[in-house]
Amino acid sequence: MQTFRFDLCELPEETRGLREEVRAFLDEELKHIPAVTRAQTWSGHDAAFSAKMGARGWIGMRWPKKYGGHERSAFDRYVVLEELLAAGAPVGAHWIGDRQSGPLLLNFGTEEQRQLVLPKVAKGECFLCIGMSEPDSGSDLAATRTKAEKVEGGYRVNGTKLWTSGANEAHYMIALLRTDPEKKHDGLTQFLIDLKSPGITIRPIMDLAGNSHFNEVVFVDVFVPDSMLVGSEGSGWKQVGAELAFERSGPERYLSSYLLMKELIRELAKRGGDEGAKEVGRLIAHLVTLRQMSLSVAGMLDQGENPALEASVVKDLGAVFEQDMPVKAHELLGAEPTIGSGDDLHQVLGYLTQTVPSFSLRGGTREILRGIIARGLGLR
Numbered sequence: 001m002q003t004f005r006f007d008l009c010e011l012p013e014e015t016r017g018l019r020e021e022v023r024a025f026l027d028e029e030l031k032h033i034p035a036v037t038r039a040q041t042w043s044g045h046d047a048a049f050s051a052k053m054g055a056r057g058w059i060g061m062r063w064p065k066k067y068g069g070h071e072r073s074a075f076d077r078y079v080v081l082e083e084l085l086a087a088g089a090p091v092g093a094h095w096i097g098d099r100q101s102g103p104l105l106l107n108f109g110t111e112e113q114r115q116l117v118l119p120k121v122a123k124g125e126c127f128l129c130i131g132m133s134e135p136d137s138g139s140d141l142a143a144t145r146t147k148a149e150k151v152e153g154g155y156r157v158n159g160t161k162l163w164t165s166g167a168n169e170a171h172y173m174i175a176l177l178r179t180d181p182e183k184k185h186d187g188l189t190q191f192l193i194d195l196k197s198p199g200i201t202i203r204p205i206m207d208l209a210g211n212s213h214f215n216e217v218v219f220v221d222v223f224v225p226d227s228m229l230v231g232s233e234g235s236g237w238k239q240v241g242a243e244l245a246f247e248r249s250g251p252e253r254y255l256s257s258y259l260l261m262k263e264l265i266r267e268l269a270k271r272g273g274d275e276g277a278k279e280v281g282r283l284i285a286h287l288v289t290l291r292q293m294s295l296s297v298a299g300m301l302d303q304g305e306n307p308a309l310e311a312s313v314v315k316d317l318g319a320v321f322e323q324d325m326p327v328k329a330h331e332l333l334g335a336e337p338t339i340g341s342g343d344d345l346h347q348v349l350g351y352l353t354q355t356v357p358s359f360s361l362r363g364g365t366r367e368i369l370r371g372i373i374a375r376g377l378g379l380r
Contacts, residue, residue, distance in 0.1 A: 003377070004310060006292070009299035015079045022083040025056065030087055035344035038088025039259040039351050042252045043213050045169050046090035047124070053091070054124030059098045063106060067114050068122030074302035078251070078295065085255040092213065096166060097121040097128040100246040101174050105192070108231035108239050113192055117172060131161040131175030131193070131217060132240070140368070141176060141240060142184055146219060148177035148191060154225040155179070155191070157199075160218050165362070167215035168204045170195055176236050188236035192228045199223075208354040241308055245301070247363045248311040254290040254318035256359060257325035260352050261287075263345040264329045276332040283328065286321050290314065309376035316369045319360040326353045 029049065030038060037044065053059050061077040063069020084091050102121055105114050120126030137143035146159025157177060167173065173193045180187030195202065199222040204212035231239050261283060268276045293314050300307040329335055329349050337350035360366045374380045 004313060005300075005307070006296040006310060007299065008292070009295045011075050011079060011295070012073075015075055018076055019079050019083060022058070022080055023087075026083060026087040026089055030089060033088070033090075034347075035088070035259060035263065036347035036351050037090075039348045040211070041085055041088045041091065041256065041259070042095050043092045043165070043211070044088075044090030045092045045166065045213065047093050047127075047169075049090050050094040050124035050127075052124070053094065054122060059094050059124055060102055060118065060122035063102060063118060063122065067106070068119035070122075074298045078298045081251050082255070085251055086258055088259050092166060093127050093169060094121065094124050095252075096130060096170075097126065099250060100243050101128040101130065101172075103246055104174060104190075104239065104243045105230065107242065108190070108235075109192070110227070110230075112227055113230065117192070126172070127166060127170045129164050129167045129170040129173050129195075129215075130243075131164055131167075131173045131177075133161065133163045135160055135162050141188075142237070144176055144178050144188055146175070146177050147181070148179050148189060148224065150179070151223070154223055154228070157191075157193070157219040157222040157224055160216060162216050163205070163361075164215045164217050165213055167195065167202050167217050168212065173217070174230065176240055179233050179236075183234070185237040186234045188240075189233045190230040190236040190239055191224050192230055193222070193224055194228075197222050197224070207358070242306055244364065245297075245306055245308045245311040248315035248369075251291070251294055253315045253363070254287065254294065254321055257322040257352055257356065260325050260329055260345075260348050263348050264325075264332065267333055267335075267345050279328060279332055283321075283325075290318055290321060293317075309373065312364070312369045312372045312376075315363055316360075316366060316373070319366065322359045323356045326356055 057070045058080050060069040061072040061080065062074060065071055098121065102118055105118060117126060132141055134144060134146060146157065146161060148155040148157050161175065173195055175191050175193050176188055177191055178187055179189040199220045201218040203216040205214040205216060206212050207214060265280060268280065297307045297310050297314060326349055335346055335349055337353040338346040339350045
């Protein structure tokens with residue numbers, strides 16, 4: 001039976017200077033951005049900000065220099081991500097390319113694919129999205145039905161991807177497609193798809209908060225050349241498993257409600273006394289624990305390991321923590337969420353009250369994650 005492995009992992013002392021550099025940059029860049037906008041953080045799209053990040057060398061930090069990277073450690077990258085999320089920086093434009101699509105291409109892509117995409121991603125000039133979820137299948141990736149049928153020189157793609165974050169702003173999609181209808185897991189293959197290809201229709205989906213970062217992407221007889229197949233035909237399932245470890249373990253999986261916690265603490269401090277101190281202490285203890293678990297996963301990734309089980313645990317517990325934050329703010333302060341009016345606290349509470357239900361859906365539903373955890377522990 002497998003067990004969880006969360007080795008104690010500390011950030012190296014030399015990351016302190018980097019943290020101070022990032023904080024100074026963000027203090028200047030975000031000083032005029034309201035809290036309710038910053039609360040959107042990694043789902044906030046700002047191409048100009050991403051270009052500034054690229055110029056600083058803070059995208060593709062771990063990648064080889066020949067692909068526009070900087071060959072820095074996983075811990076350097078972790079420090080940058082923490083500061084971005086804690087400050088509420090609008091990093092959504094480059095987030096997916098930096099977090100998972102770039103590493104996927106480094107691990108499984110061809111040299112042509114890497115040279116085509118990675119240097120531009122590292123500069124903050126090229127954005128990617130991931131085509132996994134589909135109508136009626138949710139997080140069950142094995143139920144993927146969008147077909148890629150072999151034709152001369154490539155594949156013909158037909159089907160629909162749903163809830164595709166950032167597709168309306170992205171240049172490329174890494175899509176999981178079915179290349180063999182007779183096989184379940186072994187019939188899946190990944191492709192790098194140019195979203196300007198004829199036959200692709202992208203329809204933004206407006207969420208409760210009035211944002212449209214989710215999308216429906218429809219493929220009708222879309223031609224994808226052989227050169228855009230990622231890895232080998234039939235290896236998509238295994239590749240996706242490795243990719244999702246990057247998606248499920250990062251600090252965005254427990255810091256998405258961090259702006260609200262800051263506003264909560266600020267308001268309690270203004271009121272004076274010990275009101276809420278015990279509950280705030282509990283929240284901070286949970287935050288520190290989640291951070292340590294996430295750092296442990298970062299250490300495993302730095303060693304080239306695949307911590308899929310541990311990443312699923314971090315993602316599941318992180319979503320519980322994030323979704324609990326608006327409830328606690330309401331209980332402790334009696335605050336009511338507002339939209340478009342009110343002070344920072346009430347507007348941030350309003351935004352997150354609408355969006356936190358999605359936190360246990362993105363990157364794999366709670367049910368899927370707990371099934372992965374149970375299977376990893378030999379319980380099913």
